[in-house]
Amino acid sequence: MYPTRFRYEAPRELDEALALLREHGDEAKVLAGGQSLVPLMKLRFAAPELLVDINNLPGLDHHEVDADGNLHVGALCRHATLERSDLLREKQPTMAAAAPLIADPIVRNRGTLVGSLCHADPQGDWASVVLALDGSIVAAGPGGRRSIPARDFVLGPFQNALAPDEIAVEAVIPAPRGTPSGGYLKLERRVGDFATVGVAVAVETTDGRVTRAGIALTGVGGATIDCADAAEALLGRPLDGDTIEEAATLAARDARPKSDHRGSAQYKRHMVHTFVVRALEGTTR
Amino acid sequence: MTIVHEVRDEPAHDVPERRITVTVNGTRKVIECEPRLLLSHLLRQGLRLTGTHMGCDTTNCGACTVLVDGTPVKSCTMLAVQADGHEVTTVEGLATASELHPVQEGFREEHGLQCGFCTPGMMLASKALLDRNPDPSEEDVRWALSGNLCRCTGYQNIVKSVLWAAAKLRSEREDQ
Numbered sequence: 001m002y003p004t005r006f007r008y009e010a011p012r013e014l015d016e017a018l019a020l021l022r023e024h025g026d027e028a029k030v031l032a033g034g035q036s037l038v039p040l041m042k043l044r045f046a047a048p049e050l051l052v053d054i055n056n057l058p059g060l061d062h063h064e065v066d067a068d069g070n071l072h073v074g075a076l077c078r079h080a081t082l083e084r085s086d087l088l089r090e091k092q093p094t095m096a097a098a099a100p101l102i103a104d105p106i107v108r109n110r111g112t113l114v115g116s117l118c119h120a121d122p123q124g125d126w127a128s129v130v131l132a133l134d135g136s137i138v139a140a141g142p143g144g145r146r147s148i149p150a151r152d153f154v155l156g157p158f159q160n161a162l163a164p165d166e167i168a169v170e171a172v173i174p175a176p177r178g179t180p181s182g183g184y185l186k187l188e189r190r191v192g193d194f195a196t197v198g199v200a201v202a203v204e205t206t207d208g209r210v211t212r213a214g215i216a217l218t219g220v221g222g223a224t225i226d227c228a229d230a231a232e233a234l235l236g237r238p239l240d241g242d243t244i245e246e247a248a249t250l251a252a253r254d255a256r257p258k259s260d261h262r263g264s265a266q267y268k269r270h271m272v273h274t275f276v277v278r279a280l281e282g283t284t285r
Numbered sequence: 286m287t288i289v290h291e292v293r294d295e296p297a298h299d300v301p302e303r304r305i306t307v308t309v310n311g312t313r314k315v316i317e318c319e320p321r322l323l324l325s326h327l328l329r330q331g332l333r334l335t336g337t338h339m340g341c342d343t344t345n346c347g348a349c350t351v352l353v354d355g356t357p358v359k360s361c362t363m364l365a366v367q368a369d370g371h372e373v374t375t376v377e378g379l380a381t382a383s384e385l386h387p388v389q390e391g392f393r394e395e396h397g398l399q400c401g402f403c404t405p406g407m408m409l410a411s412k413a414l415l416d417r418n419p420d421p422s423e424e425d426v427r428w429a430l431s432g433n434l435c436r437c438t439g440y441q442n443i444v445k446s447v448l449w450a451a452a453k454l455r456s457e458r459e460d461q
Contacts, residue, residue, distance in 0.1 A: 001342050008303060008320030008366050031367075038362045039344050042323075051320065053367060080356075104432030106347055106357045106410065191431040192345060 003041035010053040014140060017052050017167060022142055024050045026164040031055070032075055035103065035111035036119045060169060065091060069175025075115070075168055079108035091180070092173065094202040098129045098184035104192035114168050120154045123194040127154065127224040129184055132200040132214035135173045141166035151226060178204035178211040181282065185275040186218075189262065195219035196262040197271040199251070201279035203234065210234040215247065215276060220268050221256035230254065230276065239280055248276035305369035309334070310378030318365050325349045325360035327368075328375055336376035336405050340434070347433035350406035351375050357413045359432075376405035379412065387457070388412050388450040397446030399437035406433050411447045419455055423448065 011017045021028050029048035031037055032055065040046040054060065060076040063085060071092055073082070082088055082099040089096045102108055102116070102125055116126045117137060130150045137148045139162055150171075153161050162168060182201040189196065198218030204211050213231040216224055230250035237243045257268035302317045309332060318327065328334045328351065340348030342361050349360045352374040379386035388408045391397060398404045407430060414421060414429040421429070426447045427440075435443060 002323070002326075003321045005319065005321055007301075008364070010366070010369070031364075034364070034367070035344060035362060038323075038364070041321075042342070042361075051364075053364075055367065104347070105429055106350055106359050106432035107344065107362075109356045110358055110363070 001042040003038070004044060004047040006041075006048055007050045008053065009050065010056050012056050012058070014057055014167070014169070017054055017057060018140065018142060018165065020050065020052050021167065022165040028052055028164070030118075030167055032115040033078065033111035035107045036115070036121065054167065063087065065175075071095075071173040071175075073113050073171045073173075075112060075170065077112060077114070079103070079111050079113065079116075080105070082113060083108060091176075092133075093180060094129055094133060094182040094184055094200060095173070097182075098125055098186075098200065101125060101184060101186045101188075107192070114171050117150070117153065117171060118160050118162065118168050120156075120158050120160045122157045122221075122223045123219055124224070125184065125186060125195060125198055125218055128198055128200040128216035128218040129202075130171060130173070131216040131224055131226055132182070132202040133173045134202075134212075134214055135171055137168050138170040138172060139163075139166040140169045145169070147172070154224065157222065176204045176212070178206035180204050183279040183282075185279055187271055187275075197257075197268050197275065199272060199275035199279060201276060203239070203280065205239070208238050209236055210239065210243075211236075213247075215251050217251065217255055217272060219257075219262075220272060225254055225256065227251040227254045234280075244277055244280045247280065248273045251276045303366050303369075305366055307365070307368045307370075308372040310374060316365065320364060320366050322365040323361055324351070324353075324358075324363045324365045324368055324373070327365035328360060328373070331365075334375050334377050338402055338405055340402065340406075345434065346403070347406045347410065348403050350409050350433060352409050352413060355413060355416060357410045357432075374409065374412075376408060379408060386412065386450075387453040388415065388447065390453065391446040391448075391450035392443075395442050395446040395449050397439070397443045399435075399439045403433060403435045403437075407435070407443055411450065414447070415451055415454060419451060419458070421447070421451055 028050040031051045031053045060074040062074040063077045079102045113126050135150045182203050184200045186198045187196040195218045200216045202214045213234040215227040215230045230247040233247045252269050252273040255269050255272045257265040259265045304317050328337045338348040340346035344362045350357050351360045388411050426444045
């Protein structure tokens with residue numbers, strides 16, 4: 001299968017890439033890992049006139065914590081890098097749990113977290129993870145940079161909030177204010193499949209009480225679901241059995257699963273409950 | 286006898302061909318191609334390296350796996366122009382003129398293939414694993430190969446083959 005014809009540019013400076021986007025507007029597409037875009041182009045669901053390959057841009061493959069404790073993940077940081085990251089294992093348990101569950105090991109060598117967020121697939125794993133962590137996306141454009149909260153970033157299936165002349169250069173996860181814990185649990189029929197159910201849980205505790213919480217769901221609705229009520233139910237309380245049960249029940253209530261070949265709606269809702277309990281009890285694997 | 290060597294469309298005027306330089310199995314190749322040419326097609330049709338197999342063409346099966354700068358990549362999901370300036374290793378690059386690569390030996394010794402269609406991708410993913418982790422556990426091998434499908438379901442022997450190769454490579458290193 002071949003994509004339709006397109007022009008290809010692989011600029012070496014961000015300004016050059018932005019100029020190309022400015023010139024071509026929404027006829028241009030940005031290519032990073034290409035693990036979603038290239039298949040879409042081969043199936044001709046996408047047919048851009050110009051591909052702007054950003055793989056040669058310098059300084060975008062990082063993932064690092066800044067002086068204030070915020071985690072920055074560059075647009076060329078591959079899933080595989082995050083999967084093997086000691087930094088993530090030490091500082092960011094929800095992301096560390098999610099990275100090995102993205103697609104399959106070979107796809108993870110090319111695909112990127114930021115690209116996955118931009119692709120805005122309602123079945124995407126990183127979307128719920130970054131939502132649960134209250135992260136944001138940094139867009140570079142002609143007027144400089146702006147930060148877009150993850151909760152405002154996705155406008156609909158495969159639609160993000162970037163202007164045609166903007167490039168998402170980073171995802172930023174805010175510094176935890178307490179001790180971070182949580183995880184990402186994914187039920188999949190086989191490696192590389194989309195999630196039947198995906199549950200991202202990010203909790204911060206101080207002196208045994210929850211100071212911040214985020215719970216988000218993948219695969220159980222037409223979009224990533226932010227379980228605000230479930231997260232709210234955890235605030236100020238210790239993570240005991242009653243609290244966990246209440247949050248899991250609220251999260252399962254917020255799920256909007258449909259019965260399909262991956263499972264019945266009832267089963268998926270039940271798994272949301274189970275996964276929230278497991279993540280909060282710390283049994284993430 | 287091959288009478289038809291190459292049939293191609295005239296390039297569209299508004300889509301200039303790109304000239305790229307790719308090192309394939311240690312040899313530098315200068316290639317002119319359309320940007321939409323996939324790496325898998327460059328290897329198979331352009332360079333006649335048909336050891337890279339096309340299974341699903343949808344980024345699922347891993348049969349088309351090659352190494353780009355030592356990292357396994359599904360070549361049906363990478364544009365040839367993206368390999369410009371990089372090193373590509375295909376299954377044809379594993380053996381030397383006189384010797385099989387230990388991974389290939391392992392697949393022979395442990396019967397790691399039935400129909401053989403997935404084997405090139407399996408072996409390249411295995412090589413990359415062993416380059417990174419010379420002493421993998423069975424679980425490590427299964428994890429590293431979880432993006433490669435074997436429709437004969439010969440996974441048991443594939444895993445054994447990779448562990449055989451790992452042991453051989455370690456003993457070679459100790460001998461040195």
